[in-house]
Amino acid sequence: MAESLLFPLVRGVASKATNALVQTVTRMCGLDDDRQTLEHHLLAVECKLVNAEEMSQTNGYVKSWMEKLKAVAxxxxxxxxxxxxxxxxxKSQIGNSTSCKVLGYVTCCSLLLFRFAMSKKLEAVLGKIKELVEEMNTFGLENSGSREYQQHPWRQTHSKLDESTKIFGRGDDKEGVVKLLLDQQDQRMVQVLPIFGMGGLGKTTLAKMVYNDQEVKQHFELKMWHCVSENFDVIAIVKSIIELATNERCDLPDNxxxxxxxxxxxxxxxxxxLVLDDVWNEEKRMWDDExxxxxxxxGLPGSVIVVTCRSKxxxxxxxxxxxxxxxxxxxEDSWELFSNKAFSDGVEEQLELHTIGRRIVNKCxxxxLALKTMGGLLSSKKQVDEWKAIEESNIGANVGGKYEVMPILKLSYKHLSYEMKQCFAFCALFRKDYEMEKGMLIQLWMANGFIQEDGTMDLTQKxxxxxxxxxxxxFLQNTKEVLSSAYSVSSKYETVVFKMHDLMHDLARDVSNECATIRELIKQKALVKNVRHLQMSRVKLEKICGLFDGRTSVRTLLAPSRIQHRFLHQDIKRLPYLLPFVSLRALRWQSVRVSFNVENAKHLRFPKT
Incomplete structure (x- = not known):
């Protein structure tokens, strides 16, 4: 599904070709004819891309052509x-001078040098895209319009939504689990209670309901929550629990x-x-012995560990x-959950929609997770024909496999706008269960050009x-507000953080092949060739440099704050000079000031240079 993100990329580049500032400079340099030629080629390709995407599902030649087009775009x-x-x-050099027109003052020497360099670059791109257009014309592709989908009007209340007040059908589960926890008060050893079930059933939601229950709060003096996921590392888990218990960083050595x-x-x-959420480890020895x-x-008698897991x-x-x-x-609980989403946005609960909705609910x-996703999708569809089209899609849940909800999630993804598709796919850059900060994520979306102004909102509002x-x-879940300097520059301000359900993370990885981590690339012995968004980790710079082969198109380079170790402080300062980050749009490396030369910083939007 990764090719579906090519359309907004090509459309965005074509739009940039019409930018007033770009036109002004290309005219100054005598290169405006080439700019117009590039624009026309991009528009010609854009008209064929929807059909090309469909054909690429069965035609490897077209799929290869799309990969080449992406690189050229x-x-x-x-x-x-x-x-x-x-x-x-x-414009910055001239400032507000009234004696010269904006962009008008320039020395002949600097203009000639810039024109010479840019004419070669523009000519090279034009040559490549002309070849791709000629190749495209042999495919017999049909013109097709943009497949944008209707968006909801703005909802002011979502960031404050408390989903625990809209949980359906889990009251009995909560009461049963709470009773089990309280009944362990005379047990001397710590007891372990697993909650298990297939992906998308709401295991984490149930654990949160229990965790925040008033009786549970009064019964347990200390409560801790640690998300394990696929990283069943004993030292990391124990360190995290110590930090949760003390509310302080654990600086002890890994002993x-x-x-x-x-x-x-x-x-x-x-x-x-203690809640150990999303445990995957099936090695009995690691649990029993380590x-x-x-x-x-x-802990004192009556202490309990609650484990959520998919695996029996x-x-x-x-x-x-x-x-x-x-x-x-x-x-009935399924219908309540679905209709709470589907009919919440002015969609009238007509008899026919009600009937179709019941059949869709049965398919979930x-x-x-499937019910909420489908309800959210249909809340933007107000016509009976639209509901029928969704019903007739292949949305069966196929219960029993790892990707039992994927057909439903993919269908919902298909109906996102192209901007939303790009923004969602970008989240694949972060590891599973990573706690992301909303404001930072929006800035990264903006830096990469995923968001376009539409006349009614500025970029931040969009x-x-x-x-x-x-x-x-x-698609994004578990939003909450925190008051912590770990997320904001000043602890005076609240900020919104959130996570992704692991199935949604799987979907993001499925639809994007441009996001990777350093550890993944080292493990796969792969070069940073087609990676556009790169997540750093605690790896020596020498190993990182070995992944790069000449020019790179990395546009986002991030390092989470938890890996700010002394050797990385020194390494990151050397990165701009050792690695050719000529396309970098966003850099985030907390607590370290990185110096870029002009060539490496030309495209950088975040942080502002």
Whole structure:
């Protein structure tokens, strides 16, 4: 599905070719004819892309052509960006001078040098795109219009939405789990209660309901929540639990004996509840020999660990209490959840829509994530024919496999606007269960040109709109407000953070092949060739440099704050001089000031240079 993001890329580059600043500088340099030729070629390609995408599903030759087109489109974007940068640079030099027209003052020497360099770059791009257009004309592609889809009007209340007040069909589950937790008060050893079930059933939601229950709050002196996901690393887990218990950073060395003593110290005189969310490890030895002896020998009597997992095998390995298997929602609970989304945006609950909706709900087979996603999609469809088209799509849940909800999620993704598709796919850059900050994410979207002004909103407002749309349709989840310097420049300000459901993260990785982490590339022994958005990690600079082969098209380079180690402080300062980041749009490396030369900083939007 990754090719579906090519259309907005080509359209964005074609739009940049018409930018007033770009036109001004190309005319000054005598290159405006070439700019117009590039624009016309891009528009010709744009008209054929929808049909090309469909054909690429079965035609490997067309698929290869689209990959080449993507590379050329990015190259063209860089060239046009340089013209725009030059216009802004000259405008900045002139300032508000009334003696010269804007962009009018320029020495002959500098103009000639710039024209010479840019004419070669523009000519090279034109040559490549002409070849691709000629090749495209042999495919017999049909013209087709943009497949934009209707967007919701702005919803002011979404960032404040408390989803716990709109949870359907889990009241009995919550009561049962709470009773089990409270009944362990006389148990000397820490007890382990798994909650298991297939993806999309709401295991994490149930765990949160229990975690925030008033009786549970009063019963347990200490409550901690750690998301494990696929990283079942004992030292990392124990360190995280210590930090949660103390609300302080754990700077102890990676020595399990020291960590065990510290854990006993901070939990030994407290009855605690620990939630280990989204556990995947099925190696009995790792639990029995490494983690269980540490976690189950601390705390006061009555302490409990709640584990959420998809696998019955994981549940059986870790359980000391009979696991709680989460069931599918009943038909009526499913309808309540679906209709709460589908009819919330002015869509009238007509009899015919009600009938079609019931059949769609049956196809979701009681899966909450599928029901919320479909309801969010249909809330933007007000016509019976639109509902019928969705009903007739292949949206069966295919219960039992890892991707049982994927047909539904992919259908909902298909109906996003192209801007929303790009913004959602970009989230594949972050690892599973990573806590993202809304304001930062919107700035990264803006820096990469995913958001376009539409005359009624500025870029920031448009980014807010897209964010709330993705939350509403359940592509982004678990939003909350925090008051922490870890997320904001000043702790005076609240900021919104959020996560993605792991199935949504799988979908983002499926629709984007441009996001990667350094660790993934090292593991796969792959070069940073087609990667546009790169996540750094705790890896020596020498290994990082080995992934680059000449010019790179990386546009986003990020490092999470948790890996700010001394050797990385030094390494990141050297990166701009050792790696050719000539296309970089966004750089985030907290607490370190990075110096770029002019060539490497031309395209940089974030942070502002």
């Amino acid at each position: 990015y190259e063209a974007d860089d060239v046009l960006d340089e013209f725009e940068y030059e216009a802004l640079r000259r 399990i004996e020291l960590l065990q003593k510290k854990l006993d110290e901070v939990t030994g005189q407290k009855r605690f509840l 983690l269980k002896p540490i976690l189950c020998s601390v 095998q994981v549940a059986s390995i870790m359980a000391t209490i009979k696991p709680h298997e989460l069931a599918f929602l009943s038909e 087979e009681g899966l909450p 980014g807010e709109f897209i964010f709330h749309e993705l939350v509403w349709r359940s």
